[in-house]
Amino acid sequence: MGTFNKPLLLVLFLVVFISILPLNIVSSPTTQGEALVKWKDTLFDSSPLNSWSLNNLSNLCNWTGITCNTEGTVSKLQIYDQGISGTLAHFNFSSFPSLTSLAMSYNNLSGSIPVDIGNATQLQRLDLSFNNLDGNIPSFIDQLTELQQLDLSFNNLNSSIPPELGLCTKLNALNLSGNSLTGPLPYSFSNLTRISELSLYENHLSGELSPQLFTKWTELTSLDMRYSGFSGNIPSEIGMLRNLTSLDLTGNDLEGTIPKEIGNLNQLQILYLSENHLEGSIPATIGNLAKLESLFLYNNNLSGTIPPEVSNLTLLEYLDLGNNQLTGTIPHDIGRLINLTYLDLSNNQLNGIIPLEIGNFTLLQYLQLENNQLVGELHDSISHLTMLRKLGLSFNRFSGSIPTDFGKYTPNLSHMNLSGNNFSGEFPQTLCKATSLQVLDLSSNELNGSLPGCLGNLNKTIVVNLSKNKFKGTMPMFCTTNIAILDLSSNMLSGALPRCLFTYTNIKLIILDLHDNQFQGTIPQIIGNSCELTTFNINNNHIEGSIPLGLANCKLLQILDLGNNKIKDSFPSWLPTLPQLQILVLRSNRFHGNLSVKMTERPFSKLRIMDLSHNQFSGNLPINFFDNFKLMANSDRRVGINTSFTIGLYYEASTSLVVKGMELEVKKILYIYTSIDLSSNEFTGEVSEVIGEFKSLRLLNLSHNSLTGHIPSSLGNMSLLESLDFSSNRMTGMIPRQLSTLEFLSTLNLSTNNLSGEIPQGRHFDTFTKDSFLGNLALCGAPVTKKCKDDEFPPREADDDVDYIWFDWKMILIGYGIGLVCGLSTGYIVFTTLKPWWFVSIIERAQHKLIRRLMMNT
Numbered sequence: 125m126g127t128f129n130k131p132l133l134l135v136l137f138l139v140v141f142i143s144i145l146p147l148n149i150v151s152s153p154t155t156q157g158e159a160l161v162k163w164k165d166t167l168f169d170s171s172p173l174n175s176w177s178l179n180n181l182s183n184l185c186n187w188t189g190i191t192c193n194t195e196g197t198v199s200k201l202q203i204y205d206q207g208i209s210g211t212l213a214h215f216n217f218s219s220f221p222s223l224t225s226l227a228m229s230y231n232n233l234s235g236s237i238p239v240d241i242g243n244a245t246q247l248q249r250l251d252l253s254f255n256n257l258d259g260n261i262p263s264f265i266d267q268l269t270e271l272q273q274l275d276l277s278f279n280n281l282n283s284s285i286p287p288e289l290g291l292c293t294k295l296n297a298l299n300l301s302g303n304s305l306t307g308p309l310p311y312s313f314s315n316l317t318r319i320s321e322l323s324l325y326e327n328h329l330s331g332e333l334s335p336q337l338f339t340k341w342t343e344l345t346s347l348d349m350r351y352s353g354f355s356g357n358i359p360s361e362i363g364m365l366r367n368l369t370s371l372d373l374t375g376n377d378l379e380g381t382i383p384k385e386i387g388n389l390n391q392l393q394i395l396y397l398s399e400n401h402l403e404g405s406i407p408a409t410i411g412n413l414a415k416l417e418s419l420f421l422y423n424n425n426l427s428g429t430i431p432p433e434v435s436n437l438t439l440l441e442y443l444d445l446g447n448n449q450l451t452g453t454i455p456h457d458i459g460r461l462i463n464l465t466y467l468d469l470s471n472n473q474l475n476g477i478i479p480l481e482i483g484n485f486t487l488l489q490y491l492q493l494e495n496n497q498l499v500g501e502l503h504d505s506i507s508h509l510t511m512l513r514k515l516g517l518s519f520n521r522f523s524g525s526i527p528t529d530f531g532k533y534t535p536n537l538s539h540m541n542l543s544g545n546n547f548s549g550e551f552p553q554t555l556c557k558a559t560s561l562q563v564l565d566l567s568s569n570e571l572n573g574s575l576p577g578c579l580g581n582l583n584k585t586i587v588v589n590l591s592k593n594k595f596k597g598t599m600p601m602f603c604t605t606n607i608a609i610l611d612l613s614s615n616m617l618s619g620a621l622p623r624c625l626f627t628y629t630n631i632k633l634i635i636l637d638l639h640d641n642q643f644q645g646t647i648p649q650i651i652g653n654s655c656e657l658t659t660f661n662i663n664n665n666h667i668e669g670s671i672p673l674g675l676a677n678c679k680l681l682q683i684l685d686l687g688n689n690k691i692k693d694s695f696p697s698w699l700p701t702l703p704q705l706q707i708l709v710l711r712s713n714r715f716h717g718n719l720s721v722k723m724t725e726r727p728f729s730k731l732r733i734m735d736l737s738h739n740q741f742s743g744n745l746p747i748n749f750f751d752n753f754k755l756m757a758n759s760d761r762r763v764g765i766n767t768s769f770t771i772g773l774y775y776e777a778s779t780s781l782v783v784k785g786m787e788l789e790v791k792k793i794l795y796i797y798t799s800i801d802l803s804s805n806e807f808t809g810e811v812s813e814v815i816g817e818f819k820s821l822r823l824l825n826l827s828h829n830s831l832t833g834h835i836p837s838s839l840g841n842m843s844l845l846e847s848l849d850f851s852s853n854r855m856t857g858m859i860p861r862q863l864s865t866l867e868f869l870s871t872l873n874l875s876t877n878n879l880s881g882e883i884p885q886g887r888h889f890d891t892f893t894k895d896s897f898l899g900n901l902a903l904c905g906a907p908v909t910k911k912c913k914d915d916e917f918p919p920r921e922a923d924d925d926v927d928y929i930w931f932d933w934k935m936i937l938i939g940y941g942i943g944l945v946c947g948l949s950t951g952y953i954v955f956t957t958l959k960p961w962w963f964v965s966i967i968e969r970a971q972h973k974l975i976r977r978l979m980m981n982t
């Protein structure tokens with residue numbers, strides 16, 4: 125019996141041993157539980173994993189995030205969005221040989237992806253997306269030969285993509301987006317023959333899209349490489365990806381043409397090639413993409429006409445071909461795209477009319493055709509686009525009147541921009557029915573008649589720009605709580621300025637521009653402390669009275685232009701304290717008195733343009749007002765006018781872009797046109813040598829005052845000076861030689877003073893004609909006719925600091941000299957025509973991205 129039982133026992137023992145061996149030695153539930161708890165104990169906050177406990181090993185398979193296989197060992201570990209903070213360094217992957225899924229997205233894992241992950245050889249799905257992992261993608265990832273889904277998106281991975289990843293040939297979904305990965309896409313990726321979804325967007329990759337890549341990805345349905353850093357051409361092999369439903373190459377440096385083979389991708393629903401440098405024409409084969417719902421090609425250099433085949437894409441909902449160089453007409457067959465909700469053809473060179481058929485787009489919400497050469501009248505049918513939210517037709521050549529029903533059937537219309545056309549006729553009353561209107565821009569047209577009072581009832585309006593038309597009559601009460609920008613400049617509006625526009629208890633006006641109208645009366649008293657005005661411009665009206673004291677509360681003012689009115693006041697002592705003021709224009713009013721106001725720490729600390737000309741200011745020159753011009757030169761600050769808006773929706777998304785755009789303009793105006801114009805007043809005294817320290821000044825006009833003394837030789841230090849006018853004063857002495865070193869000086873007027881001696885000669889000075897020097901009887905040398913007698917003057921070398929008291933002091937007044945053409949007006953116009961709409965279109969772009977993301981996610 126013993127001999128019989130022995131082998132049996134041995135067999136039994138072996139059976140038991142064999143069945144227990146892998147579990148016991150490698151991964152018993154206990155070892156796994158212990159390994160999990162050990163890792164849990166390294167986490168900063170492990171409260172979501174409370175069930176993970178050594179006292180609770182028997183419940184392993186019911187622990188949070190754990191799934192077991194039939195053997196009772198861990199097969200899946202899935203912890204989403206639990207706020208887990210820590211690293212994977214102490215996770216013992218060797219303990220989990222049968223783990224098929226590891227998913228810990230939306231946590232706070234940091235550190236690198238551990239080497240040991242290669243020990244979890246059965247992994248089919250690895251998802252560590254939306255954490256803070258850094259370092260590289262480990263190259264031994266190729267040990268994960270079963271891997272089908274790998275998602276490492278939105279971490280801080282910053283290596284190149286390891287070629288070994290291409291050996292995980294079972295991969296069908298790979299997402300590495302939102303990292304800082306560098307280098308090219310490895311050739312080995314062509315091995316990923318089962319890949320179906322590939323996302324690499326928002327990385328810093330480089331190199332070209334190699335044609336080989338596209339030959340074997342036959343199961344690819346979604347390819348997202350937007351903002352990845354690729355350059356070169358789009359290879360024609362892309363046409364082999366016949367299962368592709370979504371292709372996004374937005375925002376790379378791709379060049380060359382769009383390959384006609386793209387027409388082979390007949391499953392495509394989404395095609396985004398925007399924001400590249402693609403050129404040539406849009407291939408007609410695009411008309412084959414019968415399932416296309418979104419076509420975005422904006423911001424490229426595409427030329428030629430819009431292929432009529434586009435009209436075959438009848439499922440199209442989004443079509444954006446904006447910012448290209450497309451020519452020709454809008455195909456009239458486009459009317460077949462009756463599912464369109466978004467149509468943007470802006471910033472091209474399209475001509476012809478808007479096809480009547482556009483009225484068929486009953487779902488249309490966005491229609492952007494601005495900046496083309498479109499002509500004709502707006503057809504009534506456009507009033508019947510009942511879903512319309514945004515209508516942008518600015519800067520075309522449209523004419524005729526705005527359809528009389530416009531606004532009546534568009535309750536959702538929030539943005540309307542018809543500026544820069546030739547629209548005529550009256551303001552359509554029905555627009556008052558568009559109660560959702562936020563942005564209304566009808567500027568730069570030929571519209572006339574009066575503005576309906578009901579406009580003031582549109583209580584959602586944020587931006588109203590009706591400037592540069594021929595509107596007359598009084599202005600509606602645009603005093604709703606949302607109004608931020610009101611520009612009615614360059615019309616023929618009259619009447620008093622409405623009080624409510626100056627009552628800052630609940631309105632948040634940022635820009636108020638009423639210049640070039642016929643408004644009368646006084647500036648109403650400012651009420652409330654929450655004035656947020658950055659621009660206040662009433663230049664060229666008939667405003668009288670004084671400047672309201674309350675304006676001192678408007679600490680954000682950057683532009684204050686009260687010029688060309690009938691304001692009678694002394695210089696407001698609080699003006700120099702406005703910390704943001706960059707442009708101050710009081711020109712042509714009845715200001716009087718001297719400017720020796722009580723000084724603050726740094727008066728006018730941001731000033732760039734000051735125009736006090738044509739008033740009756742007297743006393744000494746307020747030289748200390750201009751200290752800012754010294755500092756600007758030292759630091760070369762190019763601080764722009766900052767009109768960042770704190771208004772509702774657009775703020776967050778657009779600030780930086782807006783500011784960037786503004787800075788561009790600002791360089792043109794404020795940086796270049798630094799100017800001081802104090803001409804035609806009654807200033808007396810001498811011009812201090814200190815003025816030479818205002819090195820950033822480009823225009824200085826002190827003409828038509830009663831200034832005495834010499835022309836400061838320090839002017840030679842104002843190396844940027846382009847225009848200098850001291851004419852019609854009582855200045856004496858010689859013209860300092862240093863002036864001839866001013867390289868940019870192109871306008872000079874020293875006429876009608878008591879200057880004497882030899883006119884400096886030199887390359888640059890020779891270009892001024894005698895008009896610059898007329899009326900100074902004691903000046904001699906070219907270009908005036910009087911010759912200098914050599915013996916009458918000391919040698920030139922000694923000129924610099926000599927006191928010329930020996931000159932003849934005859935007062936000669938020969939009327940007005942040549943007026944200086946002030947650069948100010950040009951620069952200023954650039955600013956005032958800056959369209960709020962401009963930033964609105966930036967927001968559109970931001971919304972594109974949003975829309976696309978939303979679409980991608982559904």
Ligand SMILES: *[C@@H]1O[C@H](CO)[C@@H](O)[C@H](O)[C@H]1NC(C)=O
Pocket residue numbers: 182183185186
């Ligand atoms: C897990 O919990 C469920 C109830 O939630 C229970 O039915 C099951 O028996 C538990 N399994 C183990 C292994 O504890």
Ligand SMILES: *[C@@H]1O[C@H](CO)[C@@H](O)[C@H](O)[C@H]1NC(C)=O
Pocket residue numbers: 174175176177179180183186187188
């Ligand atoms: C053990 O795990 C189960 C299942 O997750 C849980 O309901 C229970 O509260 C845990 N017990 C302890 C003592 O943590």
Ligand SMILES: *[C@@H]1O[C@H](CO)[C@@H](O)[C@H](O)[C@H]1NC(C)=O
Pocket residue numbers: 149150151155216217218219
């Ligand atoms: C990881 O687990 C394996 C198998 O369970 C074990 O042999 C090894 O010692 C563990 N490593 C560490 C560092 O605990």
Ligand SMILES: *[C@@H]1O[C@H](CO)[C@@H](O)[C@H](O)[C@H]1NC(C)=O
Pocket residue numbers: 207209210232234
């Ligand atoms: C994320 O983890 C880091 C440590 O790696 C920690 O400093 C930070 O506070 C954590 N953040 C959150 C939101 O838990």
Ligand SMILES: *[C@@H]1O[C@H](CO)[C@@H](O)[C@H](O)[C@H]1NC(C)=O
Pocket residue numbers: 218240242243267
């Ligand atoms: C498993 O991890 C250990 C270190 O813990 C390492 O020495 C070993 O090479 C790894 N095995 C594999 C297959 O990666």
Ligand SMILES: *[C@@H]1O[C@H](CO)[C@@H](O)[C@H](O)[C@H]1NC(C)=O
Pocket residue numbers: 290311312313314315
């Ligand atoms: C896979 O990629 C490697 C590395 O690029 C290459 O050597 C190999 O030939 C490829 N295999 C196949 C089947 O394409």
Ligand SMILES: *[C@@H]1O[C@H](CO)[C@@H](O)[C@H](O)[C@H]1NC(C)=O
Pocket residue numbers: 342343366367
């Ligand atoms: C597209 O995918 C299907 C499976 O979804 C597959 O049968 C077919 O072969 C693929 N087409 C191509 C051109 O590879």
Ligand SMILES: *[C@@H]1O[C@H](CO)[C@@H](O)[C@H](O)[C@H]1NC(C)=O
Pocket residue numbers: 408409411412433436
């Ligand atoms: C577009 O559709 C028309 C018929 O509606 C057809 O004649 C034409 O061939 C199509 N063009 C393309 C490029 O598919």
Ligand SMILES: *[C@@H]1O[C@H](CO)[C@@H](O)[C@H](O)[C@H]1NC(C)=O
Pocket residue numbers: 438439462463
């Ligand atoms: C418009 O879209 C709907 C559903 O999205 C679809 O059923 C309809 O066929 C489309 N219209 C055309 C003309 O393709």
Ligand SMILES: *[C@@H]1O[C@H](CO)[C@@H](O)[C@H](O)[C@H]1NC(C)=O
Pocket residue numbers: 459480481483484
């Ligand atoms: C499209 O518009 C044209 C002209 O307005 C009209 O004749 C045609 O019937 C419309 N088609 C549809 C489908 O509404």
Ligand SMILES: *[C@@H]1O[C@H](CO)[C@@H](O)[C@H](O)[C@H]1NC(C)=O
Pocket residue numbers: 559581583
């Ligand atoms: C805005 O105007 C509409 C009608 O034009 C009115 O129903 C609504 O109450 C008003 N909202 C406010 C905040 O005044």
